[in-house]
Amino acid sequence: MRTLGMAVTLVAGGVALGIAGWRSSADGAQAGATISGTIKFTGTRPVMAKIDMSDEPVCKGKYQTAPTKEDVVVNANGTLDNVFVYVKAGLPATYRAAAAPTPVVLDQDGCRYLPHVLGIMVGQSLQIKNSDGIAHNIKAKGVKNRPFNISQPTNMTTTRTFSAAEVMVGLECSVHGWMKSWVGVLPHTFFAVSGNSGTFAIKGLPPGTYTIEAWHERYGAQTATVTVAGTQTKTADFTFAAR
Amino acid sequence: MINELVLLAAALVPRPPSLVPVQDTTQGKIVYGKWCAGCHGDGGAGDGPAARYMLPRPRDFTLALYKIRTTASGQLPTDPDIERAIDEGLPGTAMPEWKTRLSDRERRDVLAYLKTFSAYFADTSQRPTPLQFGSAPGGGKGAEALRIGRQFFDSIACHKCHGNQGRGDGPSAPTLKDDAGFPIFAADLSQSWLFRGGGTVEDIYRRLRTGVDGTPMPSFSDLIDQRLITDEELWRLAQYVRSLSPERAPAVRDVIHAAQRDAPLPGSPTDSAWNGLERYWVPLVGQVIRKPRWFAPAVTGVWVQAAHDGRSLVLRVSWDDRSQSPDSAWLEHTARMLETMADDDTAAPAPAPPLLPDQIAVQFPLAIPEGMERPYFLMGSGTQPVYQWRWTSGSAGGAVTGLARGLERFDPLPRASLTGQAVYDQGAWHVMFTRLLATADDSTQLQFRTGRAIPVAFFAWDGSNGERGARMAVSTWYFLSLDAPTPPRVFISPVLAMVITLGLGWSVVRRAQRRARGDGD
Numbered sequence: 168m169r170t171l172g173m174a175v176t177l178v179a180g181g182v183a184l185g186i187a188g189w190r191s192s193a194d195g196a197q198a199g200a201t202i203s204g205t206i207k208f209t210g211t212r213p214v215m216a217k218i219d220m221s222d223e224p225v226c227k228g229k230y231q232t233a234p235t236k237e238d239v240v241v242n243a244n245g246t247l248d249n250v251f252v253y254v255k256a257g258l259p260a261t262y263r264a265a266a267a268p269t270p271v272v273l274d275q276d277g278c279r280y281l282p283h284v285l286g287i288m289v290g291q292s293l294q295i296k297n298s299d300g301i302a303h304n305i306k307a308k309g310v311k312n313r314p315f316n317i318s319q320p321t322n323m324t325t326t327r328t329f330s331a332a333e334v335m336v337g338l339e340c341s342v343h344g345w346m347k348s349w350v351g352v353l354p355h356t357f358f359a360v361s362g363n364s365g366t367f368a369i370k371g372l373p374p375g376t377y378t379i380e381a382w383h384e385r386y387g388a389q390t391a392t393v394t395v396a397g398t399q400t401k402t403a404d405f406t407f408a409a410r
Numbered sequence: 411m412i413n414e415l416v417l418l419a420a421a422l423v424p425r426p427p428s429l430v431p432v433q434d435t436t437q438g439k440i441v442y443g444k445w446c447a448g449c450h451g452d453g454g455a456g457d458g459p460a461a462r463y464m465l466p467r468p469r470d471f472t473l474a475l476y477k478i479r480t481t482a483s484g485q486l487p488t489d490p491d492i493e494r495a496i497d498e499g500l501p502g503t504a505m506p507e508w509k510t511r512l513s514d515r516e517r518r519d520v521l522a523y524l525k526t527f528s529a530y531f532a533d534t535s536q537r538p539t540p541l542q543f544g545s546a547p548g549g550g551k552g553a554e555a556l557r558i559g560r561q562f563f564d565s566i567a568c569h570k571c572h573g574n575q576g577r578g579d580g581p582s583a584p585t586l587k588d589d590a591g592f593p594i595f596a597a598d599l600s601q602s603w604l605f606r607g608g609g610t611v612e613d614i615y616r617r618l619r620t621g622v623d624g625t626p627m628p629s630f631s632d633l634i635d636q637r638l639i640t641d642e643e644l645w646r647l648a649q650y651v652r653s654l655s656p657e658r659a660p661a662v663r664d665v666i667h668a669a670q671r672d673a674p675l676p677g678s679p680t681d682s683a684w685n686g687l688e689r690y691w692v693p694l695v696g697q698v699i700r701k702p703r704w705f706a707p708a709v710t711g712v713w714v715q716a717a718h719d720g721r722s723l724v725l726r727v728s729w730d731d732r733s734q735s736p737d738s739a740w741l742e743h744t745a746r747m748l749e750t751m752a753d754d755d756t757a758a759p760a761p762a763p764p765l766l767p768d769q770i771a772v773q774f775p776l777a778i779p780e781g782m783e784r785p786y787f788l789m790g791s792g793t794q795p796v797y798q799w800r801w802t803s804g805s806a807g808g809a810v811t812g813l814a815r816g817l818e819r820f821d822p823l824p825r826a827s828l829t830g831q832a833v834y835d836q837g838a839w840h841v842m843f844t845r846l847l848a849t850a851d852d853s854t855q856l857q858f859r860t861g862r863a864i865p866v867a868f869f870a871w872d873g874s875n876g877e878r879g880a881r882m883a884v885s886t887w888y889f890l891s892l893d894a895p896t897p898p899r900v901f902i903s904p905v906l907a908m909v910i911t912l913g914l915g916w917s918v919v920r921r922a923q924r925r926a927r928g929d930g931d
Binding site for chain 2: 222301302304305306307308310313314315316317318319320321323325330341342343344
């Protein structure tokens with residue numbers, strides 16, 4: 168019994184040593200394993216209300232056809248946009264990622280947040296840009312992160328960071344009630360957002376068994392468990408149903 | 411030797427308790443349980459039994475999110491920030507001042523205790539540091555200062571929520587919610603006495619710098635950091651905002667005087683003649699006596715002015731109202747409001763919120779009472795009705811008169827003895843009532859007479875706030891006094907008295923001089 172316990176300890180120690188060298192880095196993105204997949208959508212596509220921007224001609228003028236709300240964006244190929252997919256659990260305890268050096272940009276353009284959903288690392292700079300030149304305010308409604316509310320009445324860029332992992336921190340503009348954005352704050356870079364193709368890929372993972380969560384602002388979160396080794400690519404598809 | 415003995419004795423005597431404030435969370439918990447938990451909840455989550463009747467809701471201490479601070483947006487408050495809220499309360503909310511109710515010790519202990527509801531206060535990386543504020547530049551009431559202030563009011567888009575004249579009627583106002591999703595109003599900048607963090611220029615400047623966390627009001631500090639606005643310009647803005655309110659909070663006076671005018675009476679609600687007439691502030695509160703009770707009235711008070719010419723009485727009621735109801739832009743706010751303030755006995759609000767008008771009612775007894783007895787202030791009773799003028803926005807007829815017999819019953823009077831005219835301008839209603847002092851029907855309609863104290867009361871409804879029926883703002887009884895024409899003797903008597911005094915004095919002097927001359931001869 169004692170021997171077995173010793174053996175387990177040794178093996179665990181060896182694994183820990185083996186993966187202690189894992190570091191997230193820009194050029195290391197190709198190393199390691201990949202988890203990718205498609206965010207499928209079933210059921211009737213909800214009709215998104217048109218946004219009335221009559222009070223803001225600057226924004227209204229940026230659109231050919233009236234923009235619609237972005238709570239649910241179903242792509243042409245039937246997949247779901249704006250789903251935040253990330254490693255929720257499974258990274259080795261010894262894993263440490265340095266904050267990514269390049270800032271993440273969130274633009275306010277046409278009285279909308281671009282992008283609508285984004286991921287960022289703890290401590291990484293978020294550059295919040297006002298390209299509209301009209302008054303916006305950016306209100307971050309974090310719980311694990313301190314909330315903030317700053318005014319940008321003109322073209323300007325404000326930089327903020329988040330101090331704690333939190334999925335998600337909602338951002339909103341009080342002047343334009345339809346403006347919403349979601350920020351996933353994580354202590355690592357293993358996250359992705361499904362775009363207009365409805366796919367995602369999380370690259371450079373150390374070997375291990377991961378809990379992958381797919382989060383959508385209206386349809387909630389789903390998880391999947393995926394085990395990867397070496398430079399494997401494994402698929403994890405998620406399906407959200409209309410309700 | 412003696413000195414040494416004295417020193418030794420001094421060292422042995424037990425020292426008095428340390429003067430450094432020691433905060434005792436155990437004692438604080440007792441104080442909290444007794445005085446705070448009813449609203450703020452046992453667990454500090456702002457969910458005490460009374461919380462549902464309040465808007466704004468009591469602070470949720472578990473979030474460590476404080477409106478009134480001296481720190482940057484998103485930072486924790488300093489201890490003095492929380493201390494000020496406890497000591498002075500938050501004007502315009504249910505939070506009273508505790509400085510005169512609790513001892514220094516109790517307040518200090520309860521402050522320490524409420525910080526234990528959030529782990530943020532124990533986190534040493536979150537050390538709150540007050541912003542550097544400087545002091546207001548002089549000349550803040552001058553035209554140039556106010557012009558600059560107004561310029562920045564426009565350029566940083568205060569009007570988006572607060573409205574062009576600051577009455578909280580901006581285009582984004584109907585959509586505003588606090589972080590918990592409760593409806594919230596953009597502050598009415600013409601009522602500085604209700605500003606949560608105080609109404610001085612310094613207070614306003616601080617709110618601009620820190621923002622009001624948990625609400626849509628952002629911080630403007632980044633503009634200074636990025637040199638898009640100077641500190642002085644932001645001070646000018648604060649001075650401009652302060653200039654939108656009266657110098658002092660309006661005093662409440664029992665008697666509203668209707669001046670006697672020989673010149674024509676004001677002919678419309680916006681007649682410039684109103685500017686020369688005294689304004690009387692009548693505060694209103696939610697109707698919480700009869701169900702359905704209403705704890706979130708939108709109208710905080712009305713300004714009343716009156717004049718008469720011996721034949722007719724004109725009375726103007728002006729009040730700030732963020733919406734010209736009925737207005738479909740406010741429908742979502744109405745729904746949020748009715749959901750938030752659902753009373754204990756009311757069914758769930760209808761899925762489609764009603765599109766309601768604004769209303770005002772002016773109430774009198776049927777006849778001027780001889781003694782001090784007056785009908786029940788809350789719209790009379792079955793046996794003792796009251797005489798009312800009612801005006802409803804959007805209605806073609808303007809104003810109606812009628813007899814109210816309690817909250818449920820209003821019997822309109824057929825004779826049109828009353829006219830009502832209304833103007834909505836920049837977030838304020840001005841409703842002018844005109845009536846003959848004496849009417850043919852003197853059994854149901856009050857006959858106005860000069861020189862008498864005529865009981866009067868006011869009721870207001872903001873339709874967009876979901877107010878109708880018993881959901882309203884009410885006043886208590888006040889008095890309306892029609893000034894009597896000044897009798898001629900009032901002017902003649904002082905002149906006569908002066909002439910007699912001068913005459914007597916002159917004769918005394920003359921006699922004395924004559925006597926003196928006689929002595930000399």
